[in-house]
Amino acid sequence: MYAKSKDLWVFVETGEDGSPVSGLDLLNPGKELAGKQGGALTAVIIGGNNEAAEKACAECGADKIITIGGEEYARYTTDAYSGALGYLVEKYRPETILIGATANGRDLAPRIASRFDTGIVADCIGFEVEEETGNLVCMRPISSGSMIVSCICPGSRPQIASVRLNTFKKSAPSENRAAERIREKYHVQADSIRTVILEVINNKSARANLEDAEIIVSGGRGTGGEGGFVLLRELADVLGGVVAASRAATDEGWIPSSSLIGQTGKSVAPKLYIACGISGALQHVCGMSDSDVIVAINRDANAPIFEIADYGVVGDMFKVVPAFIEEVKKARA
Numbered sequence: 320m321y322a323k324s325k326d327l328w329v330f331v332e333t334g335e336d337g338s339p340v341s342g343l344d345l346l347n348p349g350k351e352l353a354g355k356q357g358g359a360l361t362a363v364i365i366g367g368n369n370e371a372a373e374k375a376c377a378e379c380g381a382d383k384i385i386t387i388g389g390e391e392y393a394r395y396t397t398d399a400y401s402g403a404l405g406y407l408v409e410k411y412r413p414e415t416i417l418i419g420a421t422a423n424g425r426d427l428a429p430r431i432a433s434r435f436d437t438g439i440v441a442d443c444i445g446f447e448v449e450e451e452t453g454n455l456v457c458m459r460p461i462s463s464g465s466m467i468v469s470c471i472c473p474g475s476r477p478q479i480a481s482v483r484l485n486t487f488k489k490s491a492p493s494e495n496r497a498a499e500r501i502r503e504k505y506h507v508q509a510d511s512i513r514t515v516i517l518e519v520i521n522n523k524s525a526r527a528n529l530e531d532a533e534i535i536v537s538g539g540r541g542t543g544g545e546g547g548f549v550l551l552r553e554l555a556d557v558l559g560g561v562v563a564a565s566r567a568a569t570d571e572g573w574i575p576s577s578s579l580i581g582q583t584g585k586s587v588a589p590k591l592y593i594a595c596g597i598s599g600a601l602q603h604v605c606g607m608s609d610s611d612v613i614v615a616i617n618r619d620a621n622a623p624i625f626e627i628a629d630y631g632v633v634g635d636m637f638k639v640v641p642a643f644i645e646e647v648k649k650a651r652a
């Protein structure tokens with residue numbers, strides 16, 4: 320397919336209450352990329368009620384906002400969303416589409432690519448635009464993160480990329496910023512939605528939601544084993560946070576690899592990241608350095624983690640963490 324416009328689209332996913340769950344962060348790099356492509360930065364929202372998300376997209380820099388709303392979109396289903404987004408792509412034929420690599424985004428992006436017989440680059444962590452061709456150069460890790468490759472999909476449009484969560488930071492919202500709003504209508508027949516969601520069971524364990532956590536207590540080789548993580552879990556519990564780990568700890572099997580932060584794991588940007596017994600290797604730091612406040616607890620005063628920490632405690636984590644827990648409990652009492 321050829322592109323009708325040079326616009327760069329960002330798919331902004333919303334929750335059932337209509338608030339954005341991913342995509343606002345992508346408007347930030349999207350602005351520069353759209354400028355380089357010579358098009359408008361366009362937020363695309365599909366949902367039950369899009370008003371809150373429309374406002375947020377305008378405030379976060381979208382030039383245009385295209386929406387499709389309706390009851391059938393209140394909760395994500397593959398058929399309804401791929402039908403609606405496919406309809407918009409067919410109509411507007413944008414140059415590029417960025418989609419956050421949430422569970423739904425990872426479902427939606429390849430379906431759109433397949434429908435339009437175009438390329439997709441998954442799990443991207445950086446972008447450039449080739450000046451001569453307008454091709455989007457997508458950077459993504461391969462071979463367990465040991466290499467970063469640059470990929471292009473030159474043959475067709477739109478170019479589609481799914482983007483690793485928490486790779487980019489949302490820009491500060493500019494209140495009452497205006498954007499062109501286009502409300503489209505696309506109705507999906509109920510009987511063409513093949514997936515029926517009978518019940519949604521939220522995983523109440525905050526541990527499962529590392530990427531959304533506001534507080535992360537992370538442990539490395541310095542935890543010394545599973546026992547060290549019991550202590551960190553206690554700290555996480557009193558703070559209302561989630562436990563994560565460095566690769567040294569996940570490789571040892573002290574904690575599941577789903578908790579790994581870094582180049583081969585998850586990228587996170589919580590309000591508070593407490594690194595306990597973690598040296599601060601580059602491959603770890605690249606996954607957490609966007610945290611608002613970083614606290615490092617390490618017995619080696621020369622550990623590189625202190626170079627990026629906002630607060631550092633030089634000491635044995637088995638003494639520091641229990642004292643920390645006691646202080647938090649006292650403050651909360």
Ligand SMILES: Cc1cc2nc3c(=O)[nH]c(=O)nc-3n(C[C@H](O)[C@H](O)[C@H](O)COP(=O)(O)OP(=O)(O)OC[C@H]3O[C@@H](n4cnc5c(N)ncnc54)[C@H](O)[C@@H]3O)c2cc1C
Binds near residue numbers: 635
């Ligand atoms: C291709 C590739 C990809 C990688 N991807 C990742 C990745 O995604 N994530 C990741 O984390 N790593 C990754 N790594 C590994 C990375 O290079 C480091 O080896 C790893 O992060 C080190 O983990 P660590 O800091 O827990 O251990 P170490 O580097 O061994 O550091 C342990 C720290 O604990 C401190 N310590 C020890 N005992 C105590 C105590 N009682 N109290 C306080 N401090 C104590 C020590 O002073 C030390 O600083 C990758 C490596 C490669 C080659």
